[in-house]
Amino acid sequence: MAFNRADYVKIKKEYESKRQKARDTVELHRAQVFAKIPGMDEICRTIESAGPRAYEAAMKDASSFDEHFAEIKRQTQSLVAEQTRLLLEHGYPEDYLDLHYDCPLCRDEGNIDGKMCDCMRKALIKAGYVSSGISGLCDKMNFDTFDLSYYTGEARRNAELVLRSARRFAEEFHGEGSGSLLFMGGTGLGKTHLSVAVAKRVIERGYYTHYCTAEAMFSDYRAEKYRRFDDDSPVRTDKYTECELLVIDDLGTESGGRDVTPTLYGLVNARINTGLSTIISTNLSHKEMMTTYDERVASRLFGEYLPYMFTGSDVRMQKLRN
Ligand SMILES: [Zn+2]
DSSP, X not given: OOOOHHHHHHHXXXXXXXXHHHHHHHHHHHHHHHXXXXXHHHHHHHHHTHHHHHHHHHHHOGGGHHHHHHHHHHHHHXXXXXXXXXXXXXXXXXXXXXXXXXXXXXXXXXXXXXXXXXXXXXXXXXXXXXXXXXXXXXXXXXXXXOOGGGOOHHXXXXXXXXXXXXXXXXXXXXXXXXXXXXXXXXXXXXXHHHHHHHHHHHHHTTOOEEEEEHHHHHHHHHHHHTOOTTOOSOOTTHHHHHOSEEEEEEETOSOOOTTHHHHHHHHHHHHHHTTOEEEEEXXXXXXXXXXXXOHHHHHHHHHHEEEEEOOSSOHHHHHHHO
C-alpha cells in the first residue's frame, strides 16, 4: 500500500499544523485563565508535575513508592476537582484547558502504535480522488452505479462478465504484478465508467492511482519535451511512470503527432517492465491499433494486457432517449 506520496506529505503537514493549533489554543486559554483566576497557575503546574514527582519518588526510595504514589494521586485528584470548580465558577467550560483533537483516537498523529489511523486513511482516500483525476467522475461512475439494464441478450451476459472481472481486478489489486487490462469497444458502452470504478476502488484500497484521458497524457509529455530550461515546476509526467495503477481513457482520440507512438510505446513498455498495472480503454480495433500506432505497440498491448470487449448499444444515447 503506497497511496500518493505527495498527498501523504501534504496531509502529514496538515496534521502537524492541527496539533500545533491545538497546543497554541491551550496556551492562549492558560494565559487568559491565569490572568483571571488567582492561584490557577500554581494549581496547573502542580497537577502537571505529578508524573515527574512520582518518578522522583520511585528513584529515591523504591520501598516507599506505593505510599508516595498514593499521596501524589490523591493530591492530584483533589487539585483537578479544584481546577474544574474554579473554571466553572468563572464562566469557563470545564475542559477549557484541555488539548482538543479532531481525532481523539490518534490525537491527530495520523497513526496509533505505528498503524495508520482510520482518520488518516479517509483523508488520504479523499485526497486520492482529487489527485488521481477522478473526483469529478467517481460519484456517478462507480461499481454501484453501473446499470446492467442498458444491455440486452448477449450484450447483457457480456456486460455482466466484464463488470465481474473489473470488480475482481479492483478487489484483488495488490500493486506490482496485478496485471493490466484493455477495454475495447465502441463509444458509450461503459468503458470509461468501469475504468473510473476500478480506479476509485483501488484508491480506496490504498494504492497510488492516476486517471487521465489519452489527450491529456500526451499533452503532458509534449509540454515536458518542450519544457524551458529555467522551468522548475514539478515534472508533469512522473505520475505516469510512478503510479501503481494508471488508467488511460479513450486511447486513439488524442491529436496525432510524430511523438505519440514512441511515447506510448515507451510508457507501456516501462510499466510492463516494472510490473506496474495499466488500464487502457479504446475505441480502436486491433487492426486500427496497428495503423494508428505501430505493430510494436499493438503486440505489447495484445500480448500483455487482458482484453475485454464491450458490446451493446450506446448507453449514453439510450439515457438521452429515456
Ligand atoms: Zn485518527
